[in-house]
Amino acid sequence: MKARWDIFCSVVDNYGDIGVTWRLARQLAAEHACAVRLWVDDLRAFERMCPEVDVQLDQQWQEGVDVRHWSQDWAPTPAADVVIAAFACQLPHDYMEAMAGCEHSPLWMNLDYLSAEEWVVGCHGLPSVKFKGVQKYFFFPGFRPGTGGLLREAGLIERRQAFQRDLQGRQQFLQGLGVFPAKGARLMSLFAYENAGLASWLDVLAADGQATHLLVPEGRILGDVQRWLGVEALAAGDIHLRGTLTVQVLAFVRQEQYDRLLWCCDFNAVRGEDSFVRGQWAGRPLLWHIYRQDEDIHLDKLDAFLALYTQALSAPAKAALIALWQAWNTDSDMASSWKILLEHWPELTVHAEKWCLEQALQADLATALVQFYENWI
Numbered sequence: 001m002k003a004r005w006d007i008f009c010s011v012v013d014n015y016g017d018i019g020v021t022w023r024l025a026r027q028l029a030a031e032h033a034c035a036v037r038l039w040v041d042d043l044r045a046f047e048r049m050c051p052e053v054d055v056q057l058d059q060q061w062q063e064g065v066d067v068r069h070w071s072q073d074w075a076p077t078p079a080a081d082v083v084i085a086a087f088a089c090q091l092p093h094d095y096m097e098a099m100a101g102c103e104h105s106p107l108w109m110n111l112d113y114l115s116a117e118e119w120v121v122g123c124h125g126l127p128s129v130k131f132k133g134v135q136k137y138f139f140f141p142g143f144r145p146g147t148g149g150l151l152r153e154a155g156l157i158e159r160r161q162a163f164q165r166d167l168q169g170r171q172q173f174l175q176g177l178g179v180f181p182a183k184g185a186r187l188m189s190l191f192a193y194e195n196a197g198l199a200s201w202l203d204v205l206a207a208d209g210q211a212t213h214l215l216v217p218e219g220r221i222l223g224d225v226q227r228w229l230g231v232e233a234l235a236a237g238d239i240h241l242r243g244t245l246t247v248q249v250l251a252f253v254r255q256e257q258y259d260r261l262l263w264c265c266d267f268n269a270v271r272g273e274d275s276f277v278r279g280q281w282a283g284r285p286l287l288w289h290i291y292r293q294d295e296d297i298h299l300d301k302l303d304a305f306l307a308l309y310t311q312a313l314s315a316p317a318k319a320a321l322i323a324l325w326q327a328w329n330t331d332s333d334m335a336s337s338w339k340i341l342l343e344h345w346p347e348l349t350v351h352a353e354k355w356c357l358e359q360a361l362q363a364d365l366a367t368a369l370v371q372f373y374e375n376w377i
């Protein structure tokens with residue numbers, strides 16, 4: 001009999017919560033023959049990345065996943081064999097009672113936030129709280145051996161590499177999005193939160209000897225782009241040229257298309273958690289806008305990732321990358337760090353692919369979860 005999995009996703013803000021749980025749910029169903037229910041409290045956020053979602057429905061099937069609207073009025077529901085609370089969300093009390101009432105307690109896990117910090121290795125898989133005899137465990141994604149790894153579908157890297165080799169396929173994909181970059185232009189994507197450092201970056205791109213075509217999916221950074229362009233409003237489809245910089249606004253696309261967009265670009269600015277990981281699987285140099293946390297604790301997470309990511313780089317390339325990422329994450333001037341980074345472009349490009357392949361040697365997160373369950377029973 002198929003193991004039954006319940007994944008609970010509460011959308012706090014943005015798209016990372018649903019982005020991560022949707023990928024995980026799909027992969028568990030498609031690759032591990034699990035019967036997966038995905039409980040989501042905000043179907044509108046889900047609809048942005050999976051337009052087939054009907055926001056009116058309490059129950060629907062999407063790509064082999066039983067999608068449930070997690071509403072305030074919780075109807076009695078039997079507990080699954082494995083229960084995942086994503087990002088420490090609080091399960092409905094009645095559901096916890098149902099877990100406690102099971103003849104065989106389910107495996108209950110908290111899928112934590114992604115961090116490259118060293119302590120994660122020591123905490124991954126440890127018992128957390130108990131509810132009436134049902135034990136909860138910490139499950140930490142991560143970059144280091146001994147963590148739960150990263151979400152990565154089977155064959156992802158091979159598909160990505162084949163797509164990157166297929167010039168015509170890439171052109172067709174971009175044309176489908178209305179993107180026609182000039183020959184020789186550097187193609188870049190920009191998905192980020194509001195950032196006061198953006199103007200200085202765009203200034204230097206506009207004055208660069210090489211042309212840049214910058215793709216900006218609709219979202220929080222658009223206000224800063226708009227101010228820099230000096231236009232009244234920006235909407236998907238808009239294209240503006242300033243110096244050697246073309247800025248093009250894109251509609252928010254479905255998750256698989258966003259992956260392909262990252263694969264097409266020479267450089268990706270990504271953010272949060274899920275796009276950050278997908279940027280790494282793209283095998284291209286990237287810039288991470290980390291999710292801001294109280295008391296700047298996100299800056300420790302940033303440093304921890306940088307320490308790992310830059311280990312194999314030459315000293316000057318390492319310094320250039322660190323300077324750029326730190327400038328971006330402290331709303332600082334980007335001009336000089338970007339210019340210096342350009343000097344190390346070939347090394348950073350080779351490194352991005354190498355890092356991706358190294359990370360792909362680890363078991364992926366869905367497989368690690370299934371393994372954890374199998375060891376547990």
Ligand code: TRH
Pocket residue numbers: 012013014015016017018019020048049113191217251252253254255256258271272273274275276291
């Ligand atoms: O949206 P985010 O900022 O999410 C954040 C982080 O996860 C953060 O850690 C968390 O605490 C906070 O949410 C609540 O960035 P993230 O994680 O990259 O998620 C974006 C998702 O949107 C990702 O799955 C990719 C998807 N996406 C599309 O499907 N289409 C698009 O066009 C774009 C730009 C993104």
